[in-house]
Every structure is written in structure tokens, then in C-alpha cells.
Amino acid sequence: MKRLLLGLGLAALTVVTAACSGATAAPATDGPAPTAASGDAITIVAKDLAFQTPAITVAAGEPVAIVLDNQDGAPHNIAIKDASGADVFKGEIVSNAKVTNQVPALAAGTYTFLCEVHPNMTGTITAQ
Numbered sequence: 440m441k442r443l444l445l446g447l448g449l450a451a452l453t454v455v456t457a458a459c460s461g462a463t464a465a466p467a468t469d470g471p472a473p474t475a476a477s478g479d480a481i482t483i484v485a486k487d488l489a490f491q492t493p494a495i496t497v498a499a500g501e502p503v504a505i506v507l508d509n510q511d512g513a514p515h516n517i518a519i520k521d522a523s524g525a526d527v528f529k530g531e532i533v534s535n536a537k538v539t540n541q542v543p544a545l546a547a548g549t550y551t552f553l554c555e556v557h558p559n560m561t562g563t564i565t566a567q
């Protein structure tokens with residue numbers, strides 16, 4: 440388990456480092472987050488049992504399409520919980536496939552997304 444967590448940490452660090460193009464690695468929450476213009480889909484890649492995009496920002500009050508690009512043979516999905524831990528959305532579980540999640544409008548705030556099969560795979564959604 441410790442080894443798995445270390446692997447996930449390294450994967451996350453790789454993403455952050457790539458995103459900052461050589462800048463000192465910062466906590467994932469401080470990195471630039473993909474932002475969806477109205478109507479555009481956001482893609483989250485799942486690879487090596489980790490979400491390669493740890494934080495996204497969406498427009499509050501508008502439905503948004505979130506594409507899960509699962510590049511693992513392992514099954515993943517995207518489930519969204521609000522700050523209280525209540526379920527907001529549960530996406531289809533897929534393996535080695537892309538699925539488009541039509542996520543209903545989110546009120547402004549911070550949400551967590553996770554894989555229901557691997558609850559240690561998590562990320563943050565900011566609706567603003």
C-alpha cells in the first residue's frame with residue numbers, strides 16, 4: 440500500500456512538473472487548472488491508477504461535459520461529491536475507453552471528484 444501511494448505521488452508530481460514546465464513543483468491545488476469555456480468539454484485522463492488532471496475549474500450554474508479518458512485496463516469512473524460529501528454525480532465505469540459525462544449545473548463552490556472503484560483516485564472541481 441505504501442508503495443502504491445508513493446507511485447501515485449510520483450505520478451502526480453510528474454503532472455505538476457510538466458504543467459509548470461520546469462518550475463519548482465508546487466502543490467497540485469496551486470497548479471494551473473483547465474478551465475471550461477461555456478459549452479466546451481473538459482477531459483480528465485486516468486492513467487496508472489491516477490487522475491492525470493488533479494484540478495479543474497468549471498463555470499458555475501451551467502451543465503458541463505467532462506470526458507473521462509481512461510487509458511488503464513482497470514475500470515474507472517468519475518463521481519462528484521459536494522463539500523459535505525453528498526453525491527452530486529456518478530459517471531459510467533469504463534476500462535480502456537473514453538466516456539463523456541454530462542454533469543448537471545454545479546452551484547459555485549468546491550467539489551471532489553473520485554473514482555468509485557479506486558476511492559484514493561481523487562481530484563478537485565472548482566465551480567465559479
Ligand SMILES: [Cu+2]
Nearest residue numbers: 514515554557
Ligand atoms: Cu478507478
